[in-house]
Amino acid sequence: MFYTLTANPAVDMTVSCPSLIPNENVRSMSASYTANGKGLDVSFALKKFGVDSVALGFFAGFTGKYVVDETMNSGCLCRPVWIDGVTRINSYFNDGENEYGILNPGPVLTPQGEQELYKILDTTGDLECLIVSGSLPRKASKDFLDQVVKHAQDRGADVVLDLSSDKLKTLCATHPLLIKPNHHEMREIFGVQIDTDDDARRALALAHEAGVQNVLLTMGSRGSAYFSNGEDIWYAKRDFNIKLVSSVCAGDCTLAAFLLKWYHDRDNVEEAMKLAMATGANVAESVGLGDFAHVDEYSKRVTVRKL
Numbered sequence: 001m002f003y004t005l006t007a008n009p010a011v012d013m014t015v016s017c018p019s020l021i022p023n024e025n026v027r028s029m030s031a032s033y034t035a036n037g038k039g040l041d042v043s044f045a046l047k048k049f050g051v052d053s054v055a056l057g058f059f060a061g062f063t064g065k066y067v068v069d070e071t072m073n074s075g076c077l078c079r080p081v082w083i084d085g086v087t088r089i090n091s092y093f094n095d096g097e098n099e100y101g102i103l104n105p106g107p108v109l110t111p112q113g114e115q116e117l118y119k120i121l122d123t124t125g126d127l128e129c130l131i132v133s134g135s136l137p138r139k140a141s142k143d144f145l146d147q148v149v150k151h152a153q154d155r156g157a158d159v160v161l162d163l164s165s166d167k168l169k170t171l172c173a174t175h176p177l178l179i180k181p182n183h184h185e186m187r188e189i190f191g192v193q194i195d196t197d198d199d200a201r202r203a204l205a206l207a208h209e210a211g212v213q214n215v216l217l218t219m220g221s222r223g224s225a226y227f228s229n230g231e232d233i234w235y236a237k238r239d240f241n242i243k244l245v246s247s248v249c250a251g252d253c254t255l256a257a258f259l260l261k262w263y264h265d266r267d268n269v270e271e272a273m274k275l276a277m278a279t280g281a282n283v284a285e286s287v288g289l290g291d292f293a294h295v296d297e298y299s300k301r302v303t304v305r306k307l
């Protein structure tokens, strides 16, 4: 069974508005409030593909209750650890030309909350693969992520990491099954600006040298991605444009779709990349995750080749 960990979930407020003007109020055209967070998005996307997972995370206050209720209402399994404070609200604005995001820090995590989570990891009978995604709540212990990985690996589980902090670089030494950086994160963590296939080759090699088994490198609005298993590299590109509404959850759903096809069939890279790119593109065309209505059609319009 897939487990996802969202240590710092959020209610996302997605606003469509006119251009922002300094020192003036603007009235928005629409606003929506959705239960999110990177790991939760992976669980939601898996559910849309008919696959169950268990969503783990720290939740607090009225917003935390909303996120947990919405998670369960969507049919996902959820084992929350309740902490004090209030789960954050992140705000995303689209003025028709640009996207803006304000990401809040989240509640304070205590050692007691961390221990509760470790206990869940130690006692689950069906933990096969743990997907750890997103930022951490304030005051998380310095070794919190190391501990999470250790508890999961001690149970024989695979670990997938989608983290933007430099902690990712140290965690590479724990040989995670897969990491999913985007090109910005790859530049920050491994110091390589990716403009060409050769740049990608160099960056992917550095990730493998650091200990990672497999890398899915997404290229954001360029509509392309690379996957490397340490022996071969694949490059995927979509041949269609999308009408961008919000790119916010696209990366998480890209990861979910990739895992869905690839986790139990490691030779199936081509199909996995097609589904991943198609899903990410379709998600960016709506607020939140959307309805995945164009995923099948878009999958046929992604080409994948080995470098």
Ligand SMILES: O=P(O)(O)OC[C@@]1(O)O[C@H](CO)[C@@H](O)[C@@H]1O
Binding pocket: 008, 010, 012, 036, 037, 038, 041, 090, 103, 133, 134, 135, 136, 164, 248, 249, 250, 251, 252
């Ligand atoms: O602050 P983090 O945890 O890095 O990112 C949080 C977040 O931006 O990630 C999701 C999209 O990937 C959003 O639903 C959520 O607001």
